[in-house]
Amino acid sequence: MKTTAIIAEYNPFHNGHLYQLLKAKEETSPDTLVVLMSGSFTQRGDIAVADKYTRADWAINAGADIVLELPTVYSLSPANKFAMGAMRTLSVFGEFTLSFGSESGDLSALEMAVDTLGLETKEFKELLSDYMSKGYSLAKARTMALDNPVVSEIIGSPNNILGVEYIKAVKALSLPVSFHTVKRRYSENGGLFLSSTEIRKMLKQGEDYSKAVPPFVKLKDIDRKTYSSICLYAINNMTAEELERVSNISEGFENRLKKLTFSSIEELYALTTKRYTKSTVKRIIASATLNLTKELVETAEENEPYIRVLALRESRKDLLSFLGDRTKNLYLKASDCPADSVYKPLIDMDEKANRFLSIVNGEHNKILDKPSFLR
Amino acid sequence: MKTTAIIAEYNPFHNGHLYQLLKAKEETSPDTLVVLMSGSFTQRGDIAVADKYTRADWAINAGADIVLELPTVYSLSPANKFAMGAMRTLSVFGEFTLSFGSESGDLSALEMAVDTLGLETKEFKELLSDYMSKGYSLAKARTMALDNPVVSEIIGSPNNILGVEYIKAVKALSLPVSFHTVKRRYSENGGLFLSSTEIRKMLKQGEDYSKAVPPFVKLKDIDRKTYSSICLYAINNMTAEELERVSNISEGFENRLKKLTFSSIEELYALTTKRYTKSTVKRIIASATLNLTKELVETAEENEPYIRVLALRESRKDLLSFLGDRTKNLYLKASDCPADSVYKPLIDMDEKANRFLSIVNGEHNKILDKPSFLR
Numbered sequence: 001m002k003t004t005a006i007i008a009e010y011n012p013f014h015n016g017h018l019y020q021l022l023k024a025k026e027e028t029s030p031d032t033l034v035v036l037m038s039g040s041f042t043q044r045g046d047i048a049v050a051d052k053y054t055r056a057d058w059a060i061n062a063g064a065d066i067v068l069e070l071p072t073v074y075s076l077s078p079a080n081k082f083a084m085g086a087m088r089t090l091s092v093f094g095e096f097t098l099s100f101g102s103e104s105g106d107l108s109a110l111e112m113a114v115d116t117l118g119l120e121t122k123e124f125k126e127l128l129s130d131y132m133s134k135g136y137s138l139a140k141a142r143t144m145a146l147d148n149p150v151v152s153e154i155i156g157s158p159n160n161i162l163g164v165e166y167i168k169a170v171k172a173l174s175l176p177v178s179f180h181t182v183k184r185r186y187s188e189n190g191g192l193f194l195s196s197t198e199i200r201k202m203l204k205q206g207e208d209y210s211k212a213v214p215p216f217v218k219l220k221d222i223d224r225k226t227y228s229s230i231c232l233y234a235i236n237n238m239t240a241e242e243l244e245r246v247s248n249i250s251e252g253f254e255n256r257l258k259k260l261t262f263s264s265i266e267e268l269y270a271l272t273t274k275r276y277t278k279s280t281v282k283r284i285i286a287s288a289t290l291n292l293t294k295e296l297v298e299t300a301e302e303n304e305p306y307i308r309v310l311a312l313r314e315s316r317k318d319l320l321s322f323l324g325d326r327t328k329n330l331y332l333k334a335s336d337c338p339a340d341s342v343y344k345p346l347i348d349m350d351e352k353a354n355r356f357l358s359i360v361n362g363e364h365n366k367i368l369d370k371p372s373f374l375r
Numbered sequence: 376m377k378t379t380a381i382i383a384e385y386n387p388f389h390n391g392h393l394y395q396l397l398k399a400k401e402e403t404s405p406d407t408l409v410v411l412m413s414g415s416f417t418q419r420g421d422i423a424v425a426d427k428y429t430r431a432d433w434a435i436n437a438g439a440d441i442v443l444e445l446p447t448v449y450s451l452s453p454a455n456k457f458a459m460g461a462m463r464t465l466s467v468f469g470e471f472t473l474s475f476g477s478e479s480g481d482l483s484a485l486e487m488a489v490d491t492l493g494l495e496t497k498e499f500k501e502l503l504s505d506y507m508s509k510g511y512s513l514a515k516a517r518t519m520a521l522d523n524p525v526v527s528e529i530i531g532s533p534n535n536i537l538g539v540e541y542i543k544a545v546k547a548l549s550l551p552v553s554f555h556t557v558k559r560r561y562s563e564n565g566g567l568f569l570s571s572t573e574i575r576k577m578l579k580q581g582e583d584y585s586k587a588v589p590p591f592v593k594l595k596d597i598d599r600k601t602y603s604s605i606c607l608y609a610i611n612n613m614t615a616e617e618l619e620r621v622s623n624i625s626e627g628f629e630n631r632l633k634k635l636t637f638s639s640i641e642e643l644y645a646l647t648t649k650r651y652t653k654s655t656v657k658r659i660i661a662s663a664t665l666n667l668t669k670e671l672v673e674t675a676e677e678n679e680p681y682i683r684v685l686a687l688r689e690s691r692k693d694l695l696s697f698l699g700d701r702t703k704n705l706y707l708k709a710s711d712c713p714a715d716s717v718y719k720p721l722i723d724m725d726e727k728a729n730r731f732l733s734i735v736n737g738e739h740n741k742i743l744d745k746p747s748f749l750r
Contacts, residue, residue, distance in 0.1 A: 229601045
């Protein structure tokens with residue numbers, strides 16, 4: 001089976017995603033297009049603007065054959081762990097092509113960046129450690145330490161960073177994966193190709209974003225006050241010892257969180273430093289609220305990946321037997337996972353994140369008992 | 376010192392409360408009028424419509440000399456434990472008069488009710504146990520089992536029930552307390568004397584309640600969605616074992632709470648039965664969200680009471696030395712309590728409840744670091 005995979009968040013799905021998906025199909029001609037999508041929380045530490053089943057449906061509507069969930073332990077991780085988790089999960093397909101969007105649209109430039117990063121000189125390492133000791137984040141320190149303006153520019157763009165991390169992960173895991181990249185399209189304000197960030201901003205401000213998304217994408221804004229209040233409630237109620245165990249928290253950040261009694265989310269966001277970027281702080285807030293621990297991330301990393309189906313094209317039920325032949329850890333709904341399984345706490349975390357989103361949206365039982373496949 | 380005490384919730388303070396307070400002063404002529412007030416949560420299981428310092432100020436404005444906090448472990452308890460906790464706390468004053476509002480306004484009728492309830496016959500006990508086995512709450516079963524229409528009527532009204540419980544607690548603790556009751560005033564719809572329940576309902580519906588409260592009482596409605604969402608989040612995240620330890624939960628109610636995955640507060644309220652009244656269910660929800668455990672209630676019951684000052688009339692600083700002479704457990708602010716004190720977890724619970732309310736109200740740091748006395 002010739003497979004092309006896309007790793008996505010679709011928060012929300014927009015014309016740029018549609019363009020990338022159609023280009024990937026056109027240029028790689030797969031039998032099967034699989035999308036691996038973040039569930040209820042995204043890599044920037046945001047709660048998603050729509051639940052994972054709705055977002056998975058968008059991908060099927062756009063032409064994907066099957067949508068799998070990127071586990072919460074990976075979606076709420078820095079780019080390198082996000083990419084490693086995604087590639088491990090997709091490895092169930094064996095040989096495949098990974099198609100991703102990039103600012104450069106130039107695969108060889110991205111591969112060169114990976115090679116350059118791999119050839120870290122003594123001088124580079126010293127500079128890196130120097131910038132990090134000054135409080136810069138790894139990504140920022142790396143860009144600053146590189147004496148290579150081309151590579152620096154490449155790894156300074158968010159989509160490129162992910163592309164680089166995918167290539168690094170494939171090398172590290174020695175996977176039989178080839179790459180395909182689509183240059184990101186972008187329009188000025190009000191055009192057809194806006195970023196998810198811009199669309200979320202328009203949604204928040206009540207502006208008309210409909211030109212930038214396919215007609216099947218309908219959104220309502222998340223209830224930010226409820227989301228913030230739950231996070232504040234949870235973090236206020238945790239001890240420093242409990243926070244220390246939370247994923248993404250390191251170097252005494254738990255003490256910074258406990259030094260103050262936070263009563264607004266803005267106070268939490270104000271904990272941003274050179275090293276703790278806004279995305280890092282937001283991932284920490286989300287992870288703490290979910291009580292997503294380092295131990296749980298390790299459980300995922302130390303075991304074979306598990307596969308959770310969020311949506312499947314009606315005519316492609318064959319993919320279930322294909323996947324069932326290749327892994328024992330295939331789950332169509334949460335209750336398929338036995339209570340004593342090593343995967344149970346991971347699936348529970350995905351469910352908890354899903355319920356959290358439904359509570360924030362005030363969506364009652366709409367999502368919770370929905371079987372997770374066959375539309 | 377001639378002291379008169381009032382036990383109150385002031386949720387919100389209204390003309391009926393003002394009338395009762397003025398009548399108590401006029402008819403008992405005390406040197407000191409003390410109010411013991413529920414903090415952030417009330418006996419009906421509601422989060423208060425205003426923070427405890429604001430509500431305490433109302434009482435000072437109305438003529439009280441000092442306002443103490445009824446600890447959260449007691450305010451979120453059934454009437455008998457609420458009354459016992461209140462009387463134990465007030466016992467720091469030694470001899471005093473307790474003044475309370477009642478539907479009957481007839482102290483001797485209330486005392487008769489207490490005596491009748493104390494003389495429980497074998498037949499009464501059998502009937503009581505019979506009604507309880509049919510699933511009725513203790514209060515309801517008691518009313519049904521009593522072959523005394525006068526007493527039944529008395530203990531069928533909410534203010535009378537509390538009066539009866541105060542008298543019972545004073546007897547049980549052999550305190551040197553005398554009683555004074557003020558007949559509750561009540562007007563029809565739109566009048567000067569409305570109940571707190573009616574005022575909260577008008578507030579919720581955006582109607583003008585201002586005629587029913589003194590001019591110093593200004594309210595904004597609580598954010599019910601945020602409150603409900605935090606409760607849902609918390610209960611969804613607790614295990615049956617954790618819930619079993621929560622105050623007010625008994626007889627396997629933790630399993631009923633875990634049988635469903637709740638995604639709306641209405642589903643939780645629907646757990647009401649003959650025995651689990653709406654107030655009981657609401658107290659359970661609040662207690663679970665605060666993680667207020669049975670163990671914590673026992674800590675309070677097994678130790679001398681602690682005294683927390685919420686508001687003090689400027690000219691009555693003498694009351695601080697009076698109280699300081701009578702108890703070692705006097706706290707003007709939370710940080711006055713040492714970390715190794717047996718009272719620390721109780722004070723922490725009061726603080727947690729206070730922060731919870733400020734998070735729901737989105738009131739940022741307004742309340743949290745406020746010193747708790749001297750206005």
